[in-house]
Structure formats: C-alpha cells, structure tokens
Amino acid sequence: MSASNTSTISSVGAPSxxxxxxxxxxxxxxxxxxxxxxxxxxxxxxxxxxxxxxxxGLGLLAGIAHLIVRKFAPYADPLMLPIATLLNGMGLxxxxxxxxxxxxxxxxxxxxxxxxxxxxxLFVAVLVVLKDHRILQRYTYISMVVALVLLIMPVFFxxxxxxxxxxxxPGVGSLQPGEFAKIIITVFFAGYLMVKRDALALAxxxxxxxxxxxxxxxxxxxxxxxxxxxxxxxxxxxxTSLLFFGLFVIxxxxxxERTSWIVFGLVLSAAGAVFVSTFEHHVKDRVDNWLxxxxxxxxxxxETAQTMYAFGSGxxxxxxxxxxxxxxxxxIAPKSDYILATVGEELGLAGLMGVLLxxxxxxxxxxxxxxxxxxPFGKLLAIGLSGAFALQVFVVxxxxxxxxxxxxxxxxxxxxxxxxxxANWALVAILLRISDTARRPAPSPAPSTDAEPTQVVRTQ
Amino acid sequence: xxxxxxxxxxxxxxxxxxxxxxxxxxxxxxxDELANDKHNRRVSIxxxxxxxxxxxxxxxxxxxxxxxxxxxxxxxATFKDGPMWAPVTGYASQAYQTSFLEGVYxxxxxxxxxxxxxxxxxxxxxxxxKQGGKVITTLNAKAQLAAFTGLGNKKGAVAALDPRTGAILxxxxxxxxxxxxxxGTSKKTDEKNWLALQKANNPDxxxxxRALRQVYPPGSTFKVVTAAAALENGxxxxxDAETRSPLPYKLPQSSRNLxxxxxxxxxxxxxxxxxxxxxxxxxGRIGQDLGKDKMRExxxxxxxxxxxxxxxxxxxxxxxxxxxxxxxxxxxxxxYNTAATPLQMAMVAAAIANDGKLMQPYMVxxxxxPNLNVIEQTKPETYSQPVSAANAQKLQQMMETVxxxxxxxxxxxxxxxxxxxTGTAQNGVGNSKNPYAWFISYAKTAxxxxxxxxxxxxxxxxxxxxxSGGGLAAPIxxxxxxxxxxx
Numbered sequence: 045m046s047a048s049n050t051s052t053i054s055s056v057g058a059p060s061x062x063x064x065x066x067x068x069x070x071x072x073x074x075x076x077x078x079x080x081x082x083x084x085x086x087x088x089x090x091x092x093x094x095x096x097x098x099x100x101g102l103g104l105l106a107g108i109a110h111l112i113v114r115k116f117a118p119y120a121d122p123l124m125l126p127i128a129t130l131l132n133g134m135g136l137x138x139x140x141x142x143x144x145x146x147x148x149x150x151x152x153x154x155x156x157x158x159x160x161x162x163x164x165x166l167f168v169a170v171l172v173v174l175k176d177h178r179i180l181q182r183y184t185y186i187s188m189v190v191a192l193v194l195l196i197m198p199v200f201f202x203x204x205x206x207x208x209x210x211x212x213x214p215g216v217g218s219l220q221p222g223e224f225a226k227i228i229i230t231v232f233f234a235g236y237l238m239v240k241r242d243a244l245a246l247a248x249x250x251x252x253x254x255x256x257x258x259x260x261x262x263x264x265x266x267x268x269x270x271x272x273x274x275x276x277x278x279x280x281x282x283x284t285s286l287l288f289f290g291l292f293v294i295x296x297x298x299x300x301e302r303t304s305w306i307v308f309g310l311v312l313s314a315a316g317a318v319f320v321s322t323f324e325h326h327v328k329d330r331v332d333n334w335l336x337x338x339x340x341x342x343x344x345x346x347e348t349a350q351t352m353y354a355f356g357s358g359x360x361x362x363x364x365x366x367x368x369x370x371x372x373x374x375x376i377a378p379k380s381d382y383i384l385a386t387v388g389e390e391l392g393l394a395g396l397m398g399v400l401l402x403x404x405x406x407x408x409x410x411x412x413x414x415x416x417x418x419x420p421f422g423k424l425l426a427i428g429l430s431g432a433f434a435l436q437v438f439v440v441x442x443x444x445x446x447x448x449x450x451x452x453x454x455x456x457x458x459x460x461x462x463x464x465x466x467a468n469w470a471l472v473a474i475l476l477r478i479s480d481t482a483r484r485p486a487p488s489p490a491p492s493t494d495a496e497p498t499q500v501v502r503t504q
Numbered sequence: 505x506x507x508x509x510x511x512x513x514x515x516x517x518x519x520x521x522x523x524x525x526x527x528x529x530x531x532x533x534x535x536d537e538l539a540n541d542k543h544n545r546r547v548s549i550x551x552x553x554x555x556x557x558x559x560x561x562x563x564x565x566x567x568x569x570x571x572x573x574x575x576x577x578x579x580x581a582t583f584k585d586g587p588m589w590a591p592v593t594g595y596a597s598q599a600y601q602t603s604f605l606e607g608v609y610x611x612x613x614x615x616x617x618x619x620x621x622x623x624x625x626x627x628x629x630x631x632x633x634k635q636g637g638k639v640i641t642t643l644n645a646k647a648q649l650a651a652f653t654g655l656g657n658k659k660g661a662v663a664a665l666d667p668r669t670g671a672i673l674x675x676x677x678x679x680x681x682x683x684x685x686x687x688g689t690s691k692k693t694d695e696k697n698w699l700a701l702q703k704a705n706n707p708d709x710x711x712x713x714r715a716l717r718q719v720y721p722p723g724s725t726f727k728v729v730t731a732a733a734a735l736e737n738g739x740x741x742x743x744d745a746e747t748r749s750p751l752p753y754k755l756p757q758s759s760r761n762l763x764x765x766x767x768x769x770x771x772x773x774x775x776x777x778x779x780x781x782x783x784x785x786x787x788g789r790i791g792q793d794l795g796k797d798k799m800r801e802x803x804x805x806x807x808x809x810x811x812x813x814x815x816x817x818x819x820x821x822x823x824x825x826x827x828x829x830x831x832x833x834x835x836x837x838x839x840y841n842t843a844a845t846p847l848q849m850a851m852v853a854a855a856i857a858n859d860g861k862l863m864q865p866y867m868v869x870x871x872x873x874p875n876l877n878v879i880e881q882t883k884p885e886t887y888s889q890p891v892s893a894a895n896a897q898k899l900q901q902m903m904e905t906v907x908x909x910x911x912x913x914x915x916x917x918x919x920x921x922x923x924x925x926t927g928t929a930q931n932g933v934g935n936s937k938n939p940y941a942w943f944i945s946y947a948k949t950a951x952x953x954x955x956x957x958x959x960x961x962x963x964x965x966x967x968x969x970x971x972s973g974g975g976l977a978a979p980i981x982x983x984x985x986x987x988x989x990x991x
Contacts, residue, residue: 294515298508338541345543355530356538357546369546393531397524404520411513415506423505427512438519447526 791836
C-alpha cells in the first residue's frame with residue numbers, strides 16, 4: 045500500500061502486525077529457555093547440557109514458523125503463533141523436568157520435541173498448501189467419512205488404561221485419531237451447516253416460547269448424539285464425546301442463531317451422561333473420584349488425591365521449577381493428563397493462572413477471527429476450531445483441578461502426546477489462514493488518476 | 505452470524521473464568537489444608553529434607569540425623585540410648601510422624617519454625633542447607649540413668665523435679681522402646697517394629713509414657729495431700745496432737761469398717777504417727793470431716809484434674825467431683841477413683857519441699873537457633889501455693905519422720921535430710937491384680953531442696969506381700985536423689 049492512499053480509503057491500511065508477532069516470539073522462546081535453565085539449576089546446580097541446543101531448536105522452529113507466516117499469511121493474527129510457541133516450549137520444559145524423576149519411567153522430552161517439530165512442519169504445510177480456507181468447503185462430505193473412520197478406528201485396538209482412544213501402529217507408536225478428527229469434523233460441520241443453516245433456522249414450530257426444529261432437521265443432531273454416546277460406551281472416552289457434542293451444539297447455534305438448539309443440546313448431553321454413567325463402571329469410578337477426591341482407595345492415596353495435594357502444596361507462588369514433588373502422582377500420566385498439576389505445584393497459583401490465561405487468550409483470538417471472517421464458512425470453521433479448543437481446555441483443566449470429573453484428554457501443546465501437539469499446530473495454522481483472509485485488505489483499486497491531488501481532467 | 509458468535513465468545517470466556525475460580529479455590533482457599541493433609545507425603549518429605557536439630561541434655565545430644573540415600577526422605581533421626589530417653593524425646597519417624605519433644609518442637613527441629621525465618625533466609629542466600637534448631641532440655645543425665653537402671657526389668661515410671669524451679673530432672677518409663685527402630689531404615693522393618701510396639705500386639709505397651717500419660721491410684725502417697733488439706737483447712741494445727749480418729753472406723757453410710765494394713769497404733773494417732781505408719785483410718789476420717797469439695801480443692805491446688813503441659817502434655821490426674829461420702833473417704837486415702845501420674849505425685853512432694861510453693865514443671869530450658877542464638881528461654885513460674893510455708897514445714901517434718909523411722913527408711917541418704925511417703929495402691933477388682941508400689945520423696949540441703957521424685961512400680965514378680973512402696977520404689981527414689989546430689 046502506498047502511503048499516499050491513506051487519506052482516501054481507511055480500511056486499506058490495516059497493519060500486518062508481523063513485527064509485533066516477531067517481538068512476542070522472542071519472549072515466547074526466551075521464557076522456556078530460562079525455565080529450562082531454571083530446572084537444571086534447581087535439580088543439579090548447573091546449567092543443563094542441552095540448554096543451547098534446546099534454545100536454538102525452539103528458536104529455529106519459531107523462526108521458521110514466523111517466516112512462513114510472514115510470507116504466506118502476512119495479515120494473520122499476531123498473537124496465536126507466539127502463544128502456541130510459548131505453551132509448546134513450556135510443555136517441553138515440564139516434560140523434561142519430569143524426565144529427571146527416575147520413578148516416572150523413560151525420558152519423553154526428546155520424542156516430544158520431535159513431535160513438536162512435526163507439528164510445526166504440518167503448520168508450515170497447511171499455510172503453504174492451503175491458500176484459501178474456502179477450498180476446504182469442497183471436501184465437506186469426504187471430511188465426514190474421514191472423521192467417522194478416525195473416530196471408530198480405536199474400537200479395533202486394545203484400550204490403554206481404560207480408555208480406547210488409541211490406534212497402535214507397530215514400530216511407530218500409538219496415535220490418538222480423536223485429536224485429528226476434532227479438526228476434520230469441524231470442517232464437515234462448517235460445510236454442512238453453511239448449506240443447511242437456513243432450513244434449520246427458519247423451518248421451525250414455536251412451542252412454549254422456543255422454536256423447535258422440524259423432525260427431519262433434528263436428524264443430524266440426533267445422529268451426532270448417538271455417535272457421541274457410542275464413543276462414550278465403546279471407547280469409554282467421556283472427554284471426546286463431550287467435545288464433539290459440545291462442538292456441534294455451538295456450531296448449530298452460531299449457524300442458525302436459534303437458542304432452542306442449545307437447550308436441546310444440553311438436555312440431550314445431560315441425559316446421555318446420566319444414562320451412561322449409571323452402568324459404565326469406568327465412568328462411574330471417575331464420578332466417585334470426583335465427588336471424593338481425597339478418599340483412600342484400598343488404603344492407598346489415589347492419583348486424584350495426589351493431584352490435589354500437588355496443587356495445594358504449590359500454593360500462591362509454587363515451589364519453583366524442579367523443586368516440586370508432582371512425581372508422587374505416579375502412574376503413567378504425570379507428563380500427559382496431569383501435567384497441569386506440575387505447573388500448579390512448581391509455578392503456583394500465579395503460574396497456573398498465567399497458563400490458563402494464555403489458553404483463554406488463544407481461544408479469544410480464535411473467536412475474534414470468527415467475528416472478523418467475511419464468509420460464513422470461515423466464521424463457522426473458526427468458531428468450531430476455537431470452540432473445540434476451549435472445550436478441550438475446559439474439560440482437561442477442569443478435570444485435573446476437580447471442577448468436573450476427570451477425562452482422558454491432554455492439555456493442548458503443554459501435555460506430552462504426539463497426536464495432540466501435531467493436530468493443535470494444524471488447528472492454529474487453519475485459524476491463522478482464516479484470520480489472514482479476514483484481515484487482508486481489499487485488493488487495491490487499479491491505479492486511478494482520480495487519486496492524484498492535481499490532475500488533468502480527461503473527457504474521452 | 506455475529507450475535508451468536510459474541511455469545512459464544514462470552515461462553516468461552518466463562519469457561520476460562522470457571523477454571524480460574526477453581527484453581528484459586530484449590531490453591532488459595534484450600535491450599536494450606538491440602539498442603540498439610542496427613543496423606544500428603546510432602547509433609548514428611550519436608551520434615552526430613554534436612555538434618556533434624558538435636559535434643560540436648562547437659563552438653564550431650566540425645567538425637568542426631570543420618571542421611572538415608574535412595575529414599576524420598578533425605579535424612580532420618582537417630583537416638584542415643586533410645587529406650588532410656590524415649591519418654592523425653594519421643595520418636596521422629598519417617599513413616600509414623602513424631603511424638604513428645606520431637607512432636608512439640610517438630611517445626612523448630614526441622615528449621616521450619618517462623619522464629620527461624622531469618623536463619624532460613626540467610627542460609628538460602630548463602631546457599632547453605634536449611635538447618636534445624638536445638639532443644640536444650642532441663643534433664644539430668646545421671647538422674648535419668650539412675651531412674652532407668654533402677655526400674656530395670658520392672659514395669660513402672662519415675663518422675664523427678666527440681667522443687668525450686670519446676671525443672672524436670674528425670675522422666676523414665678519401663679518397659680521402653682528404641683525410637684531408632686521406627687525412625688526409618690526400610691519400610692518393611694519399620695512397619696514390623698511399629699506393629700510390635702503397639703498395645704494391641706504387646707501387652708506391655710512399651711510406647712506408653714508412664715511418667716506422663718498413665719494415671720495410677722496413688723494409694724497412701726495421697727495421704728500427704730489429705731494431711732495438707734487438714735492443715736490448710738484448720739482441721740488440725742499441731743502435727744503431734746491427737747486427732748479425732750476412732751478405731752475401728754466404720755465407713756459413713758455403710759456397715760463396713762475401713763481397715764488399716766495390719767494392727768497399727770492408729771486410734772486418735774497424731775498426724776505425724778499416722779503418716780509414719782500410714783493409717784488408713786486417720787486420713788479416711790479427715791476426708792470425711794473435710795468433705796469432698798474441700799478435699800478436691802486442695803488436690804486441685806496441687807495440680808489434679810488438669811492436664812499439665814511440660815510442654816509435652818501430661819494427662820490430668822483425678823480427684824472425683826461427684827461421689828458419695830464413703831467414696832470420698834476412700835478417695836482421701838488414694839483409692840476409689842483417685843488417680844495420679846508419677847509427674848503429679850512428684851509435684852506434690854516438690855510443693856511441700858519448696859515450702860508450699862509449687863513451680864510449673866517444665867522440661868525445656870531453651871530453644872537454640874543453628875547460629876547458637878537463644879530463641880526462647882524458659883523462666884521458672886509459680887503454678888500455685890497449695891499450702892502455706894508454715895504448714896509446708898509441718899508436712900516436711902512428718903515426711904522426714906517417715907524416712908527416719910517409718911515405712912520409708914529405705915530412702916535414707918547419709919548426711920542429707922530426706923522426706924518421703926510410701927504407698928501401696930490396690931489394683932483390680934477386690935485387689936486381684938498386683939498392687940502398685942509407690943514412693944514419693946524429696947531431699948533437702950542447706951540451700952533448699954534440689955530434687956523431688958515420685959516412683960511407681962506397676963507389678964513385680966515378687967509375692968504380693970512383699971510389694972510395698974518402701975521395699976520396691978524407695979531404693980529407686982534414693983538412687984535418683986543421690987544422682988542429683990552428686991553422692
């Protein structure tokens with residue numbers, strides 16, 4: 045944009061904010077590097093050997109991501125990449141810090157770093173390949189099939205720790221297809237609802253002050269409800285079913301602007317949850333655990349109680365990185381599901397609130413992207429992705445802190461888990477792509493002599 | 505579409521707000537509670553994260569700390585002469601918390617006490633390990649040794665005080681246990697040892713601190729209190745004058761007689777003679793004449809019916825409030841519900857030896873910070889004045905007569921004035937179990953009385969007839985007094 049235009053068209057001059065992003069990224073890399081050094085000093089009294097490599101590695105990833113954004117999505121939101129980098133970096137520090145506890149098994153930070161690299165690679169690929177998010181609209185029904193396959197796959201694989209949410213590939217490891225399905229199903233919803241929203245919104249009967257949808261329009265939501273119940277029953281995964289159902293209700297509401305969908309959604313999900321929890325003992329155990337977090341089970345302290353002790357012992361300011369005892373939680377999940385307990389114990393209430401606010405900020409930037417998007421598909425996609433992210437953060441953090449029953453999901457970016465980190469980098473990339481489209485200035489008008497301050501009037 | 509979007513934005517904000525409120529509730533509102541929950545292992549980890557401060561007698565440490573590699577707990581407590589000092593130190597166990605001085609001063613010994621804040625801060629700034637403070641006790645190592653070896657294999661307890669200050673000089677209880685055995689070597693052996701020490705598995709109950717936490721019927725030793733009540737209430741003023749004491753003496757509201765132990769010259773006997781030969785009838789009659797309230801008031805001035813903090817808690821001794829007349833008569837000779845800890849009876853002897861002024865018993869002289877600064881110094885305090893100085897001297901004469909020519913001759917020490925009183929308390933229904941042998945005494949020198957002691961021996965292999973305070977308990981009291989007097 046040439047500066048001479050500012051006096052005529054104001055919307056054209058929206059700054060790209062890439063330099064803001066770069067400045068924030070510097071902090072997003074430096075903070076985890078200092079945290080890394082802090083852990084080493086606290087545990088061994090010396091700077092950790094891998095400090096330089098870690099710092100350079102994280103800086104390199106952030107730098108590449110930034111350059112790609114600068115090139116391929118210059119008007120994208122400037123906050124999302126730094127926040128994702130900071131959370132991912134801190135997650136690596138926490139996982140490495142827990143790797144230092146011999147009782148917690150083999151080191152997982154190196155593989156997590158590899159997964160993070162793959163995540164950033166996918167982030168780059170999405171930004172480079174996906175020139176416009178509306179292309180995704182073409183794949184509405186293919187997305188549906190892919191998402192359903194991904195969701196159903198874990199049924200055929202053995203469950204791990206009571207939840208069948210894994211697909212084990214020999215020699216590679218295990219994947220959580222649910223994390224990817226989250227994004228793909230959002231694409232399907234966005235495409236489907238964009239087409240059907242008028243039918244869903246307008247053809248309705250009024251009953252007791254609510255607009256009730258017609259039976260035939262109720263079909264899809266009931267199918268989804270049944271599907272999420274099936275996930276719950278066959279994969280015993282409370283979190284994922286809650287996530288998908290909540291996601292669909294949010295998107296329906298946004299698409300149709302009908303409050304009745306929310307009422308409907310809440311009634312159905314409450315009924316489903318109560319119904320399943322009465323006979324599914326795995327879910328019932330979780331609920332019992334939630335109601336009595338400190339109760340002893342078979343004379344032993346439960347993981348839930350250990351988590352609460354970790355939070356309580358952290359207090360206001362925490363024990364300091366590397367100086368807590370969250371290893372007492374034991375089991376296999378301190379680095380994944382329970383990672384927030386380590387944050388709470390070592391960084392205290394202050395640090396934990398900071399982390400939650402980072403998530404809150406990332407979510408609100410996503411919602412803002414939805415508001416700014418100009419096309420309905422983009423709006424639905426952006427709100428779906430941010431809504432799914434928000435629900436996931438709420439379900440995991442709420443579960444770990446005892447606000448709601450615990451479910452087997454991981455904290456995006458922070459927790460150990462390859463599928464989660466890769467999928468969430470892709471999620472951020474799509475949001476950035478939508479926000480780039482939304483904030484991109486309208487194509488500049490063809491150089492017109494009208495804009496010149498002095499001119500010769502031609503009358504041809 | 506923007507209106508529902510804004511509402512979803514608010515909804516997402518509310519989700520995050522709910523999380524923020526929840527973590528504030530967990531970490532701020534219930535934080536302390538969770539941090540100090542008894543199942544939170546961090547409590548014990550912090551307790552043993554640094555070498556524990558010592559508990560000191562004289563210039564010798566009773567406790568220490570050694571590193572325990574390969575454990576959550578960095579250090580464990582060690583105990584020198586554990587069984588002898590267990591009633592004083594208590595235990596500090598990685599698995600079973602703490603007791604007695606180790607328990608009362610846990611925070612000070614671990615260095616977590618608020619009063620050590622500056623030490624902690626300076627240690628932190630200079631990069632030193634956190635250090636615990638020292639607890640300097642008032643105990644006398646020689647007296648403790650005399651008490652512990654005197655009790656030997658017998659079941660019983662000794663409490664000795666400095667009557668002038670209230671400082672506790674000896675506190676022994678047998679059978680005892682070694683706190684090292686449960687301090688934390690391996691979880692398995694500790695658990696085995698701990699279970700073996702529990703009363704349910706060990707009828708001897710070695711972890712019971714009999715000097716502070718067990719009340720025994722004091723038997724005839726309580727007659728000193730009854731005599732004090734008689735003098736204080738003006739029932740009698742001259743210890744050598746005849747009392748109004750019939751023999752045989754029929755219990756009030758009863759057809760039963762109160763018997764003496766044998767054919768004693770108790771009819772209208774003077775207080776001095778009555779105490780010397782330990783007349784039940786004379787002191788029973790005093791109880792009847794004074795009534796239960798005056799008796800209880802006097803007993804309470806000596807410390808009965810109240811827990812005593814030394815600062816380790818001693819159980820309250822008992823003189824019943826509500827009872828009928830014959831029960832009060834029996835209570836006045838240390839039977840029925842009357843019950844006292846050895847510490848309580850040592851306090852009775854100490855009050856009389858200190859001319860009627862009872863000093864608050866205490867066992868901690870001072871608390872010392874790691875940098876040797878004295879953080880807290882105990883100053884002797886008066887607990888009460890159960891008898892006037894004049895009456896106290898009369899009681900001293902009576903008790904000295906007991907040792908000189910009465911039932912307590914076993915406690916005589918050459919060249920030292922000793923006053924005492926024996927007791928043989930009934931135990932079990934119809935005195936079916938072995939009686940308790942009691943002896944309380946004090947020694948007097950030119951500058952007041954430096955020691956008062958109470959000894960109780962619970963049972964014995966000796967035949968029932970041989971059990972008497974004079975035979976079993978007095979020699980132990982004598983050894984303890986000699987140890988304090990440096991004889």
